[in-house]
Amino acid sequence: MSRAGVFVCDREYRIWDVDGTFLDMEELPRSEVIGRTVAEVLGDEVFGLRRTNIDRAFAGIASRLRTPGLRKRNRGRVLEVFFRPVFDAAGKVACVASTARDVTQFEQLNERLSLHEEIVRQTADRIALVGRDFVYRFANAANAAFYGMTPSEMVGVHVRDLIGGERFDGRARARFERCFAGESVEYEYEVRQTAGKSIFVRIRMDPYRDRSGEITGALLVLRDVSAQTRLARELHRQAREDVLTGLSNRLWLQEELANVLNRADGSGETSGLLTIDIDGFKLVNDVAGHTAGDALLCQIADMLRSFEANEGVSCARFGGDEFAVLVEGVGEREASALAESIVSTLDRMRFSWDGSIYRVSASIGVAMIEPRPTTDLPRTIVEVLHQADQACLHAKETGGARAAVYRPDTAEMIARRTDIGNIQLIRRSLEHGTLQLHTMPIAPIDGTSEPMREVLLRFVGDDGRILPPSSLIATAERHGLMQEIDRWVVSNALAHVGTLADGERITINLSGLSVGDRDFKSFLLDALDSAPQAALHVSFEITETAAVRSMSTAQALVFALRQRGCGVILDDFGSGLSSFAYLRQFPIDSLKIDGSIIGDVAHDKLQRTIVAGIVAVARQIGVSVIAEYVEDARTLEVLRELGVTHAQGYHVGRPTLWVEGMDTGGEIPPRVVSSGSSGLAEGAGSEGSGSQAPR
DSSP states (O other), rough: OOOEEEEOOTTTTEEEEEOOOHHHHHOOOOOOOOOOSSSHHHHHHHHHHHHHHHHHHHHHHEEEEEEESSSSSGTEEEEEEEEEEETTTSOOEEEEEEEEEEHHHHHHHHHHHHHHOOOOEEEEEEEEEEEEBEEEEEEEEHHHHHTTTOOHOOOOOHHHHHHHHHHHHIHHHHHHHHHTTTOOOEEEEEOOOOOOEEEEEEEEEEEEEOOTTTEEEEEEEEOOOOOHHHHHHHHHHHHOOOOTTTTBOOHHHHHHHHHHHHHHHHHHHOEEEEEEETHHHHHHHHHHHHHHHHHHHHHHHHHHGGGGGSSEEEEEEEEEEEEEEEEEEEHHHHHHHHHHHHHHHHHHHHEEEEEEEEEEEEEEEEEEEOOTTTTTOOOHHHHHHHHHHHHHHHHHOOOOOOEEOOOOTTTTHHHHHHHHHHHHHHHHHHTTTTOOOEEEEEEESSSSSSEEEEEEEEETTTTTOOOOOHHHHHHHHHHOOOHHHHHHHHHHHHHGGGSOTTTOOOEEEEHHHHHHHHHHHHHHHHHHHHHHHHHEEEEEEEHHHHHHHHHHHHHHHHHHHHHOOEEEEEEETSSTTTHHHTTTTTSEEEEEEEEETTTTTTTTTHHHHHHHHHHHHHHHHTOOOOOOOSSSHHHHHHHHHHTTTTSTTTTTOOEEEEEEEEOOOOOOOOOOOOOOOOOOOSSBOOTTOOBBBBO
């Protein structure tokens, strides 16, 4: 029944007896083994290697060895071989019994176990097994060394005795019990050392089960993550610190604002957010260079940092030349006083660079963070930042070097919110092509001139109604959208010139900054060159204010337009002090008298005299004259008598839809645009009001 292969030999090395396992291992019948020598059965190589062991056994000395299999049938296996002397009744060695068994599996298991033991012994992680009685059942060398012990000394020690009763009862016991209940637990904690330093340890607890599957303890792996934790904290700090000034940055401010908002709703605490925009920073940056601009920002940051000595005050650089100050636990009066103090300090500060002295100031917006009624929606970070920005813009627009508090019910703030809605509507209209082009007749009244129609842009509201243009125009001019609007108008108007009646021209208004912009000039001339026949039916209205802003660019554009056969009309003539001077600067075809001059020309002698003078000058230089705001027959007759060539107004004809819901089709490339007045002007009384529509 033995699983070992056994043979017995005498002093001549002849085999006396064998067991069945030996015969199976050698794959030989008993008859071919009994009486033969060991060398004949096992081979000369094996006998030569084991003869010494056999001889020692005959000398009364037993031996054991583990050896790899040498012959083909057991090569790759590990054998454990015993050589034992067999004594007779007289005490002499009568024979030797050799036992061999295959221990390959045991050897492999032992190697793996040894490897695991070595890994556990050498690993830097601290490993331990704690029983359900909170007593250590195993600890590796790293864990024991942490407590100044050996692994065997840790076995049997209660966890409380190592980490202290406070830590054990306060945190550790509950975590052990979660693990004993079958949950894997992972957490980090800080260990403060006597030298004032700390180490950070990450602990993982896993349930330890016996062969029956019952949880009998917790397997702990403790890893020193001090380096990783310190690096993470440093990266966290750097991510929230402005590289240039060393102040906190936008990310920190947003996180801190979230905390302040939570405290406001939870405890009723009020706080203030100040956003600071530096007046005159661009001058320093442009004149002295970016290095000087960076130095100025650092100087301002140092000044703001001095305010952090006050309790609850934190400063941050928001981006560019914008800073923010968060002051916690104060009311509006204290927040406003802090803002005024910063304005005053900056006003006294001087920046010296390369022998030049620069003076800077700041506009500051204050937004208060106060508890909201439970019925209101929660206040958001974006909302608070927006309110502070709105107040800051108001401070800048009213002269700068001052502070303003956001109050939603003031006229200025209401107007600014209206602006925001207008901007969104304008952008949606441009993006989705929901704009409309209308035209208004400009009728010849001299019997010889050709008829024209002025192109007017209309915005359509979400409810499908045409919106009054004046507010939208003003918003577009303030926020740099007019140039993009002009591109849309020009592209779509040129695409529909073919719908005009024979001999009829259209006039298109161009905003002031479009006229003075080189990119727009290139776009306009390319568009005209792509449709040379359309150019012959188009005149462009340019206001004299546009010419003032960029005289050379305006002159170049006017010259190029006339070369292509386009007409040029000087719009709003007479509204400025330099109107007659511009007639010498531009080769125009017509001038349009400003509506304020037409006024009550039928009954006002002074206005008739002014119009007569303008007509006389126009005849002298050979250009036609257009009068707008003609709202009755008497006015029309007086203007005809005075020599005006064209009339425009509600008496002549109201605006009518020309093209509806056109899509840009990718024709208008997106650009940063400038302000000005475009083809949104009516050129005559507003529909339904009978009064002049503002440009």
